Amino acid sequence: xxxxxxxxxxxxxxxxxxxxxxxxxxxxxxxxxxxxxxxxxxxxxxxxxxxxxxxxxxxxxxxxxxxxxxxxxxxxxxxxxxxxxxxxxxxxxxxxxxxxxxxxxxxxxxxxxxxxxxxxxxxxxxxxxxxxxxxxxxxxxxxxxxxxxxxxxxxxxxxxxxxxxxxxxxxxxxxxxxxxxxxxxxx
Amino acid sequence: xxxxxxxxxxxxxxxxxxxxxxxxxxxxxxxxxxxxxxxxxxxxxxxxxxxxxxxxxxxxxxxxxxxxxxxxxxxxxxxxxxxxxxxxxxxxxxxxxxxxxxxxxxxxxxxxxxxxxxxxxxxxxxxxxxxxxxxxxxxxxxxxxxxxxxxxxxxxxxxxxxxxxxx
Numbered sequence: 626x627x628x629x630x631x632x633x634x635x636x637x638x639x640x641x642x643x644x645x646x647x648x649x650x651x652x653x654x655x656x657x658x659x660x661x662x663x664x665x666x667x668x669x670x671x672x673x674x675x676x677x678x679x680x681x682x683x684x685x686x687x688x689x690x691x692x693x694x695x696x697x698x699x700x701x702x703x704x705x706x707x708x709x710x711x712x713x714x715x716x717x718x719x720x721x722x723x724x725x726x727x728x729x730x731x732x733x734x735x736x737x738x739x740x741x742x743x744x745x746x747x748x749x750x751x752x753x754x755x756x757x758x759x760x761x762x763x764x765x766x767x768x769x770x771x772x773x774x775x776x777x778x779x780x781x782x783x784x785x786x787x788x789x790x791x792x793x794x795x796x797x798x799x800x801x802x803x804x805x806x807x808x809x810x811x812x
Numbered sequence: 813x814x815x816x817x818x819x820x821x822x823x824x825x826x827x828x829x830x831x832x833x834x835x836x837x838x839x840x841x842x843x844x845x846x847x848x849x850x851x852x853x854x855x856x857x858x859x860x861x862x863x864x865x866x867x868x869x870x871x872x873x874x875x876x877x878x879x880x881x882x883x884x885x886x887x888x889x890x891x892x893x894x895x896x897x898x899x900x901x902x903x904x905x906x907x908x909x910x911x912x913x914x915x916x917x918x919x920x921x922x923x924x925x926x927x928x929x930x931x932x933x934x935x936x937x938x939x940x941x942x943x944x945x946x947x948x949x950x951x952x953x954x955x956x957x958x959x960x961x962x963x964x965x966x967x968x969x970x971x972x973x974x975x976x977x978x979x
Contacts, residue, residue: 652871660869677879750866769863774830801859
């Protein structure tokens with residue numbers, strides 16, 4: 626299996642197959658990063674596509690960079706997300722009823738009641754995360770779902786390591802308190 | 813042994829298993845004897861466990877096709893339209909050449925007229941020669957720019973091949 630760095634070098638020379646491999650390797654992670662950041666599937670698809678377009682365009686610039694491809698990729702995503710947040714174009718929208726029903730019927734191996742409970746819990750977590758300030762939310766998402774270290778996030782967002790750690794710490798505290806309230810209300 | 817501050821600082825790295833074994837064991841040892849840090853650990857750990865309830869979504873199969881179509885369209889657009897600064901460069905060059913043709917024509921008409929000016933008007937005659945020289949230099953510059961434009965254009969339009977259809 627080819628390394629990311631090797632693949633992006635091939636992309637810089639116009640290799641479509643290398644681009645396709647990178648796309649398949651990272652599409653899901655990027656899509657879910659944007660989805661969890663904005664809470665909107667369509668937006669997430671758009672932003673994921675835009676990120677890959679930018680990756681292709683900027684591939685020649687990656688040569689000679691010390692950062693890993695993953696950090697570079699998330700840095701592109703971060704800048705894209707930050708510009709969208711600045712424009713305040715995207716509001717967090719809940720999943721449509723249709724997609725919820727579709728998801729429930731797709732997992733029919735599990736009893737319906739359990740599916741509903743699971744869905745309800747997922748909705749609570751989703752609502753709670755979306756209530757966090759964007760900067761704290763982003764650090765938590767990158768750290769938890771994308772598996773990035775604080776140092777990687779710091780390099781990616783271009784802010785000190787201490788700031789990243791503080792955002793994560795405060796974000797978790799806030800999230801804990803929101804989740805507790807949300808679960809109490811739902812009970 | 814580490815203190816509470818060090819312990820809290822490394823707590824998330826510990827949970828995500830991103831610490832070297834020695835540091836991880838320091839944290840474990842501290843957590844065993846410090847109940848406030850133990851509480852912090854439980855809060856962090858339970859909150860992070862809750863996050864796993866938000867499941868991943870899957871990408872649309874058509875996404876890759878859409879990306880490649882976009883890149884293809886950009887590629888075609890770039891091939892059909894010259895970069896704006898090259899367009900401006902070419903226009904400026906043509907403008908300079910036209911201006912100098914006019915100056916040249918003027919140069920044929922005006923000097924005989926100047927020759928007939930009275931003696932007191934001599935400064936105008938003297939000023940006209942440098943003006944013609946500047947015109948000549950501009951003309952040379954214009955012609956050079958115009959002829960170098962195709963080379964610039966060829967250099968700028970060396971575009972990498974763009975993904976076509978999904979394979």
